[in-house]
Amino acid sequence: MSFAVSSAFAQTQNLPASTDTTEKKHFPYAAACEDVKAQSQILLNLQHQLNQNPKQHAQIREDFWKRVELIGTPIIENYDEQHSRIVFLWKGAQHNVRLIGGPSNDHEWLTRLPNTDIWFKESIIDHRYIGSYSFAVDLPNLEGYLSNYCPHLNPKLKESRMQRRAVIQVQRIDPFNKKTYLASDDTSGLRNENLVALKDAPSFIDPKQYPNVHQPQLQEFVLDSKILNNSRKIQIYQSKAKKNQSYITAIFFDGQQYNELLNVPKALDILVEQGQLPPIQAIFVSPPNDQERPKELTPNTKFSAFFSDD
Structure with missing residues (x-):
């Protein structure tokens, strides 16, 4: 995505219980x-x-x-x-x-x-x-x-x-x-x-185009990790490709949010169709739960090993 998205688009009802x-x-x-x-x-x-x-x-x-x-x-x-x-x-x-x-x-x-x-x-x-x-x-x-x-x-x-x-x-x-x-x-x-x-910004995907684009279908799996001793949902998107074309790969942590809230698969489809990206596969990796997320995404050797090996 061309937007600064990592801060945004959480569901408003998912507030920390302590902010009463x-x-x-x-x-x-x-x-x-x-x-x-x-x-x-x-x-x-x-x-x-x-x-x-x-x-x-x-x-x-x-x-x-x-x-x-x-x-x-x-x-x-x-x-x-x-x-x-x-x-x-x-x-x-x-x-x-x-x-x-x-x-x-x-x-x-x-x-x-x-x-x-x-x-x-x-x-x-x-x-x-x-x-x-x-x-x-x-x-x-x-x-x-x-x-x-x-x-x-x-x-x-x-x-x-x-x-x-x-x-x-x-x-x-x-x-x-x-x-x-x-x-x-x-x-x-x-x-x-x-x-x-700004005036020299590159062309980007206007979200208002989304309703006119078919929703891509993703494959969904459960990934078991012996390194982290837990399981999580992963979702895999692949754009259209011609025969014998290879894919580049992108991995998104907070996968469910990037997939369902931001609808990154649809943006990728548009970018590939416009020729701005080569055929691409995206792996959306979700945390096991909200409690484990901050532990995993804080730099640590186990999660690095999970990323490189699992």
Whole structure:
């Protein structure tokens, strides 16, 4: 897939049991970090207007959001011959905002422009960039250490899996970007995300093409591992190939999610049909269960042996 997919598209009902309302009361929300200075022209112009007209803040902010709604987000500004500045924006959060996905494919914090309802995250990226993103808005602080999240204040902070997964319950798509992975009226219950492609981005598979493409059939097996002493489901996809053509092979961990949630087999079919990929077989390898997954996918010699031998 051409999208930054590893952060995304989990089913919304699969939340960690520990993110309940009782636990949220124990800790404050992460505070707004205002030490990051805006560099983009659109935000510098806005700050200048606000500084020059302190009695007109409300009207200036309203005019700003009207302009954003008109031009759409994220804002793209030319930086140099090879790079653009991309500006992600969110309106009106009370406590904090995180960018899910985006150029880093991580959970990066947005900064609130002081004394406004404007949250922003800027990055310098290649003109060829293509990716997906969404936001986590007013993320609860489940473990107490997020009260000061500014990266330059404590770069050694490391989140637990529980805290990182908490973004799922407060995930939102960008209301100023009409390009989304799923249709606005989708009823699948899957997480939606916004798409962004810069001017030199390669051609990609638009998910809106999916309904017009036949669903590939996969073979399904149970793989027993003596190395890991467990069993798991694997699913194998093969694209069409001419006689005597060989396949390249791709292996996807979190296989069921890539197969069923992202529908990678259909994307591969489209890419092969378009001649952008040679004949390919994909092996979708699922973990035995949610408890074993983090143990296996943390680097370890047994799982490396499973990958190379089993």
